[in-house]
Amino acid sequence: MTTVPSPCINWCDINPENGYCRGCYRTLTEIADWSDLTNIEKLEVCxxxxxxKPQVPQHN
Known part of the structure; x- marks a missing residue:
């Protein structure tokens, strides 16, 4: 069975306003627990x- 890859993009910076990493949008707990999560749990996080992810306004 294939393991769900980490969404990490090596830009690790936790946004203090919402607690999400600015690179992958996971919480510190999700990042720390990633290797212990089942594939189903990883897919749920993903x-x-x-x-x-912040929505960027579309320019016309």
């Missing part, structure tokens, strides 16, 4: 990341 599914939440797009909603945590």
């Amino acid at each position: 599914a939440q990341l797009p909603s945590r």
Whole structure:
């Protein structure tokens, strides 16, 4: 079985306003526990990341 890869992009900086890493949008707990999570748990975390990413306004 293939392991779900980490979403880390090596830009580790926790945003104090929301507690998410500015690089991968995981919490410190999610980052620390990543290697112990099951693939299902990793996929659940990954599914939440797009909603945590700041939305950039689209210019027309």
